[in-house]
Amino acid sequence: MTALRATPRLALAAALSTVAACDLYFGGAPDAAPDASIDATPIDGRPIDGPPIDGPDGDCRVGGTPTQPALVVTDPTVLARFGFARVMERILTTAQVAPGQTARATFQQWMRTFGASPASGDCDDPGIDPERFGLVCPRPPEARLALVDPFTPSSGVAFEPLGLFNRFDLAPADGSNCGEYRIVYAMQSRVAGLPGRALIIFEGVLPNPTPGGGIDACLPVARFWQGLGRTGSSTEVADALERFYLTGGAVAGFPAVVAAHAYGLARGATADHGEGQIRTNFFIDSLEWQLREFKLRRTCADSADPATCRLTFAHVTVKSNPAEELMFGHPRAASFQSQFVAQVPRLVGRNPSSLSLAPADVFNEYESVSSRTTVDYATGGFDPAFRSALASKLASIGSPLSPIDVLRRATTQTCAGCHQVSNNAFLGGGMVWPPSLEFVHIDENRRLSPALTTAFLPHRRQVLENFINARCDPANARAATDVILGDVDIARLIADGATVGGGAVGAPN
Secondary structure (H helix, E strand, O other), rough: OOOOOOOHHHHOOOOOOOOOOOOOOOOOOOOOOHHHHHHHHHOOOEEOOOOEEEOOOOOOOOOOHHHHOOOEEHHHHOOOOOOOOHHHHHHHHHHOOOOOOOOOHHHHHHHHHHOOOOOOOOOOOOOOOOOOOOOOOOOOOHHHHHHHHOOHHHHHHEEEEEEEEEEEEHHOOOEEEEEEEEEEEEEEEEEOOOOEEEEEEEEEEEEOOOOOHHHHHHHHHHHHHHHHHHHOOOHHHHHHHHHHHOOOOOOOOOOOOOHHHHHHEEEEOOOOOOOOOEEEEEEEEEOOOOEEEEEEEEOOOOOOOOEEEOOOOOOOOOOOEEEEHHHHHOHHHHHHHHHHHHHHHHHHHOOOHHHHOOHHHHEEEOOOOOOHHHHHHHHHOOOOHHHHHEEEEEEEEOOOOOOOHHHHHHHOOHHHHHHOOOOOOOOEEEEEEOOOOOOEEEEOOOOOOOOHHHHHHHHHHHHHHHHHHEEEEEEEEHHOOOOOOHHHHHHHHHHOOOOOOOOOOOOOO
C-alpha cells in the first residue's frame, strides 16, 4: 500500500482490517424507528423476529429465537441506558486509577493516537507498525477529535448508542471466556469543522467464572440472551441488559460486562494485553473509511497506590488483517505464506459463516482502509511458489477450489472485504459473499444488511439454540457424534482452536 507517512521512520501506508467486521453501524439517527419490512425478512423459513418456540412441558429445548432482542438490540428505550459517558466512567472506575482522571481527558488521549508529534502516545511512536506494512500517520481529520469534549452537550459533538450485539458465538470452545458483548456508538456532530462519520464499538469479553467447567459453564449466559425474547416490554429488556452490561446481577455468578478488564487491560507499561478490545471506524471529512483497534493499559508510579495510576487506550494491530505486502516481497512473506497455507482448511467451507482466518499477530496491520480496492488479496501479485503451495494444499484435502478462490475468501475476513470489497463476490464452490449496505451493515434507519439477515444472524441464532439444546440431552446422548455442539463436536472445535461458532479464536467475525 502506498500512502505517504508524515514520519520518515516508518514505511508507506494503508491497511486492511476486520473491525467488528459485519457488526458496525453507520451513523444514523438513534431515534429513528426500525424498518418493519426488514425485521420481517424470513430466514431459513422462520421470521427473523417471530416469538420463541418452547418444547413440550419439561423439555428445555428452544427454537424460533427472535433476532431482536436475543442477538441484536436497537430499541431506543433500551439504548437510553447506555450513554457514552456512563460506559467510559465505568471503565475508569473499574480500572482503579487516580480519581482526577476524567472521561474527557481519557477520550482526548485516545484520539491523539491519530496524530503525530515528538511526544509519546501518537501513531508515529516507535512501537507502532514495526514491520513497516504501512500506516497513514498522521490523520489530521481524525486527530481533531482530540480537541472536543463529547461529554458536554454544548460542545456540539456527541457519541450516541446505536446497538447492542450478542456474540456468544465468539466464545472459545474450551470455555476460556463466554463470548463478546458489544456496544456500538456513532458520532453526532453539529460542528461545521468536524463533518463526516465516526463509529466506536466496545467489544467486551465476558469472563467465565468457573473455567474448570469448560464451555458448559457459559450455559446460563446463552439462556439469558435466548430468554430475552420472552421478556414482556422494552423497559423489562432494558432492565435486564442494563444489569448484564453495567450493574451486574443479570446472570448469577457473572460480572457485568463493562469493566476495564473486558477490553484487553494490560497492567503495567510492558505487560501483555488481555482479551477484548475497542475498535473505531472513522470517516472524518468523508475522506477515507479506516478502522483501528485499541486495548486498555494501566500504568502506575506505585502499583500499590491507585492514586498514582493512569489508564490509556493503546493502539494495537487490527486482528485477522494480514498485510497484503505479505503476499509478495516482504521479508516476512515466506513465514506468513507457510502459515496461510496451513489455514486453508478454515477457508473452504460451504457458507459465509464457516469462513475464518487467524494469522499470527506479527502479520497484522495497524489500520484497515475499507474504501480501497487494492486490499483484495486475489488481485495482488502473489508469487508462483505461493500459488503452487495453495494448490497442493487444496488437493491434499480434496477441495475443488482454486488458489484464487481461497485468496478471495481470505479477503472476506478483512474489514475491507466484509464491509465493501467482497460484496457479491464469487468465492468458488457456488458461494457468493452477501453484501453490506455500502461500508456498513445497518444504516441510519436501522435496516440490516443482506449479509446480516441472510447469513450472520441466522448462523448466530443456530449456534445459540444448538448450544442450549445439546445441553438438554442426558450425558450419554450428548456424547453422540451427531449432536451439534455436543461433547464430540466441542472436543473437535477445541482441537481446531475454534469458537462455538466455528470460527478461529480471536478472529473478530
